[in-house]
Amino acid sequence: xxxxxxxxxxxxxxxxxxxxxxxxxxxxxxxxxxxxxxxxxxxxxxxxxxxxxxxxxxxxxxxxxxxxxxxxxxxxxxxxxxxxxxxxxxxxxxxxxxxxxxxxxxxxxxxxx
Amino acid sequence: xxxxxxxxxxxxxxxxxxxxxxxxxxxxxxxxxxxxxxxxxxxxxxxxxxxxxxxxxxxxxxxxxxxxxxxxxxxxxxxxxxxxxxxxxxxxxxxxxxxxxxxxxxxxxxxxxxxxxxxxxxxxxxxxxxxxxxxxxxxxxxxxxxxxxxxxxxxxxxxxxxxxxxxxxxxxxxxxxxxxxxxxxxxxxxxxxxxxxxxxxxxxxxxxxxxxxxxxxxxxxxxxxxxxxxxxxxxxxxxxxxxxxxxxxxxxxxxxxxxxxxxxxxxxxxxxxxxxxxxxxxxxxxxxxxxxxxxxxxxxxxxxxxxxxxxxxxxxxxxxxxxxxxxxxxxxxxxxxxxxxxxxxxxxxxxxxxxxxxxxxxxxxxxxxxxxxxxxxxxxxxxxxxxxxxxxxxxxxxxxxxxxxxxxxxxxxxxxxxxxxxxxxxxxxxxxxxxxxxxxxxxxxxxxxxxxxxxxxxxx
Numbered sequence: 001x002x003x004x005x006x007x008x009x010x011x012x013x014x015x016x017x018x019x020x021x022x023x024x025x026x027x028x029x030x031x032x033x034x035x036x037x038x039x040x041x042x043x044x045x046x047x048x049x050x051x052x053x054x055x056x057x058x059x060x061x062x063x064x065x066x067x068x069x070x071x072x073x074x075x076x077x078x079x080x081x082x083x084x085x086x087x088x089x090x091x092x093x094x095x096x097x098x099x100x101x102x103x104x105x106x107x108x109x110x111x112x113x
Numbered sequence: 114x115x116x117x118x119x120x121x122x123x124x125x126x127x128x129x130x131x132x133x134x135x136x137x138x139x140x141x142x143x144x145x146x147x148x149x150x151x152x153x154x155x156x157x158x159x160x161x162x163x164x165x166x167x168x169x170x171x172x173x174x175x176x177x178x179x180x181x182x183x184x185x186x187x188x189x190x191x192x193x194x195x196x197x198x199x200x201x202x203x204x205x206x207x208x209x210x211x212x213x214x215x216x217x218x219x220x221x222x223x224x225x226x227x228x229x230x231x232x233x234x235x236x237x238x239x240x241x242x243x244x245x246x247x248x249x250x251x252x253x254x255x256x257x258x259x260x261x262x263x264x265x266x267x268x269x270x271x272x273x274x275x276x277x278x279x280x281x282x283x284x285x286x287x288x289x290x291x292x293x294x295x296x297x298x299x300x301x302x303x304x305x306x307x308x309x310x311x312x313x314x315x316x317x318x319x320x321x322x323x324x325x326x327x328x329x330x331x332x333x334x335x336x337x338x339x340x341x342x343x344x345x346x347x348x349x350x351x352x353x354x355x356x357x358x359x360x361x362x363x364x365x366x367x368x369x370x371x372x373x374x375x376x377x378x379x380x381x382x383x384x385x386x387x388x389x390x391x392x393x394x395x396x397x398x399x400x401x402x403x404x405x406x407x408x409x410x411x412x413x414x415x416x417x418x419x420x421x422x423x424x425x426x427x428x429x430x431x432x433x434x435x436x437x438x439x440x441x442x443x444x445x446x447x448x449x450x451x452x453x454x455x456x457x458x459x460x461x462x463x464x465x466x467x468x469x470x471x472x473x474x475x476x477x478x479x480x481x482x483x484x485x486x487x488x489x490x491x492x493x494x495x496x497x498x499x500x501x502x503x504x505x506x507x508x509x510x511x512x513x514x515x516x517x518x519x520x521x522x523x524x525x526x527x528x529x530x531x532x533x534x535x536x537x538x539x540x541x542x543x544x545x546x547x548x549x550x551x552x553x554x555x556x557x558x559x560x561x562x563x564x565x566x567x568x569x570x571x572x573x
Contacts, residue, residue, distance in 0.1 A: 020384070056493075091444060091478060
């Protein structure tokens with residue numbers, strides 16, 4: 001029998017979630033929140049720490065950690081080494097990681113149709 | 114005295130030092146509240162204040178707090194509203210004295226009591242602590258504080274809600290503190306009003322979540338909210354948040370009627386995850402709050418109910434916020450216009466870097482950003498947007514070095530580019546950038562028993 005190819009579509013994360021980000025030292029945190037409860041499992045499955053680390057390649061020097069908040073339909077990401085030293089040391093415009101939130105929302109997911 | 118209702122209304126008046134000057138007045142006049150909570154201290158604020166105090170021993174607190182008190186004290190006294198504020202910085206007594214003088218000038222002498230919380234300032238005790246084996250290792254890097262001891266400019270332990278509760282029990286109407294946690298300023302009124310026990314961990318966690326929700330002011334009532342942002346009404350007239358707390362640890366977030374902004378589940382969620390680490394372990398001096406237990410429910414227009422919060426016992430450590438001198442930095446900018454705005458800015462960057470190298474200047478870091486192209490989203494932005502037709506691009510280049518002279522020389526290399534670099538350049542009206550002293554943040558932990566909060570309550 002011929003194997004059926006799974007048809008996929010590209011979905012920008014910004015259509016599934018909203019986000020807010022902030023800083024702790026040289027670490028940026030991004031809270032990613034599902035726009036609808038039914039989107040949360042999609043985020044859990046597809047927006048993994050590894051996927052987020054790939055997304056931010058070249059922008060962060062440390063690892064990515066992920067925490068789950070099923071009660072808020074949210075994931076919390078810690079992006080280590082994201083802020084050029086952080087706080088007062090950083091030379092970046094976004095020294096406090098305020099817009100890593102929308103940078104994460106640029107992620108595009110390949111989901112089954 | 115007005116009758117106490119079952120719920121306690123705690124209003125956020127300032128989310129940081131520099132927040133909206135109108136907010137406190139609007140909170141005390143816009144409807145009934147029991148407490149006004151004002152958060153002034155960010156991580157590096159203490160070092161700035163310590164520097165001010167070293168120049169003038171009567172300073173070292175958030176000076177903005179005094180004109181704010183001048184404006185609202187007559188209303189506060191009349192309506193029996195109490196205030197908790199960490200505006201005391203590194204000089205809570207000096208701050209309290211200035212508030213007392215203001216109150217007397219307003220003929221409120223004999224009508225108010227001021228509580229002062231100190232004991233967080235460890236600067237004078239550092240050598241003793243190090244000698245007794247407290248290494249104060251950097252929580253991020255693991256390095257012992259002795260590595261930078263001679264460069265330390267401030268050191269403060271984070272105190273929790275308890276000393277604020279003690280001041281309230283002592284009859285204080287206004288509690289002025291040093292480095293009390295942002296959340297403690299909201300939790301303390303609840304502990305005081307409801308008589309929560311020191312080991313009621315779930316209740317203390319609930320009050321901590323309430324504090325976290327409103328500690329950034331309007332950031333939970335429609336400000337900086339991404340969801341549906343264009344439809345958030347009347348931000349010009351934004352209402353700052355108010356916690357309506359019940360003795361059982363449940364609470365509702367709301368705001369005064371007739372104000373702008375929005376209190377929604379989505380907006381409260383955004384604030385809950387703001388500056389979050391491990392959500393199951395939100396550690397404060399008052400206990401550990403588990404943010405994965407929070408339940409949210411929209412209970413009406415601009416009203417979100419929060420329940421279900423679970424907590425765990427406090428640890429035996431206190432966090433310490435240390436500021437130390439790190440070096441110097443400066444950032445210069447120039448704006449390049451169409452055509453080829455981006456390529457002109459890139460060329461200017463190359464020329465500038467070559468000149469710095471030719472001068473033999475070395476820096477710990479040189480960072481170039483192209484504002485309008487990639488400054489905030491870096492390679493992610495470069496991958497998605499066409500750059501050849503940008504109407505303008507701001508070249509933003511920053512340097513950092515322990516050597517002040519190198520940074521100083523850098524600041525003189527920006528303006529010449531206007532006449533001796535790529536064309537169509539403007540946006541230099543601000544003049545030469547100034548080298549800035551960097552005071553860096555050194556977070557550490559300290560045995561809780563080594564810190565003794567001190568509480569005084571004085572009549573005005």
